[in-house]
Amino acid sequence: MDGRRLGVELICRLLQVAPSSYYAAKTRAPSARALRDEELIPQLVEIWEANYRVYGVRKLWKAARRGGIMIGRDQTARLMRVAGIEGARRSKRVKTTRPDPASSRHPDLVKREFTATAPNRLWVTDLTFVPTWAGVAYVCFIIDAFSRMIVGWRVASHMRTEMVLDAIEMARWSRGAHHEDLRCHSDAGCQFTSIRYGERLAEIGATPSIGTVGDSYDNALAETVNGYYKAELVRGPTRSGPWKTVEDLELATLGWVHWHNTQRLHGYLGDVPPAEFENAFYAVPNDSNLLIGIK
Numbered sequence: 151m152d153g154r155r156l157g158v159e160l161i162c163r164l165l166q167v168a169p170s171s172y173y174a175a176k177t178r179a180p181s182a183r184a185l186r187d188e189e190l191i192p193q194l195v196e197i198w199e200a201n202y203r204v205y206g207v208r209k210l211w212k213a214a215r216r217g218g219i220m221i222g223r224d225q226t227a228r229l230m231r232v233a234g235i236e237g238a239r240r241s242k243r244v245k246t247t248r249p250d251p252a253s254s255r256h257p258d259l260v261k262r263e264f265t266a267t268a269p270n271r272l273w274v275t276d277l278t279f280v281p282t283w284a285g286v287a288y289v290c291f292i293i294d295a296f297s298r299m300i301v302g303w304r305v306a307s308h309m310r311t312e313m314v315l316d317a318i319e320m321a322r323w324s325r326g327a328h329h330e331d332l333r334c335h336s337d338a339g340c341q342f343t344s345i346r347y348g349e350r351l352a353e354i355g356a357t358p359s360i361g362t363v364g365d366s367y368d369n370a371l372a373e374t375v376n377g378y379y380k381a382e383l384v385r386g387p388t389r390s391g392p393w394k395t396v397e398d399l400e401l402a403t404l405g406w407v408h409w410h411n412t413q414r415l416h417g418y419l420g421d422v423p424p425a426e427f428e429n430a431f432y433a434v435p436n437d438s439n440l441l442i443g444i445k
Contacts, residue, residue, distance in 0.1 A: 278376040
């Protein structure tokens, strides 16, 4: 007697299922849905892998649609569960600001209104830190509020004013030497209240602005970028452990900034990257109706 056949029949009897139904299901050809799933899952995983493994359901769905894959949001969620992939999650911010009580503050020209009608009208900046085996690395980003383009950045083993000045130099190189009506907003850290910081901004025609209350909402846009930088790169799914050196982090940040500016989908921009959003703005002369703010 065939023991395997006896086992199947016993199980079917216990489950109150006809053995013929079991064998019919076993030999049945895969459904159209199953075949479609087998086709879509590798494509979704490829997109997820190409974007630092950080996209959740909505962004992976949007990226797939942009890539010409006709798929629904619920379908994307189901296939992500099947594939065992998920988006990155942000954690709480650690405070790095060190105010200098002896320094005079610049006025708050933003009042928590992180909006701009064109590029180079409002930049925001902040510091964050990343532990490495070789010591703590400090990171400074300068972000254009219009498109959330990172226009300047610096990674260093210290948090002195020089690193912020280097980030401004990169912004000047990438966005032009002089601007009219540009504000650069920050918190009250000693790097941003220094005389040299104000002088360097004046060289490019920018006016410094500092939040007055001193909580996270005063510089919410910059802290938002710091938050997903940590979630997507520093502690992201592609990392297997702590960073070894400051130089390793700097090189990885270079790649992440390029991805952030040219590929990362931003929901408040209509799910397009900052570079694409700015190109669309410049393609329409005198377009003063776009107003983008933090959400």
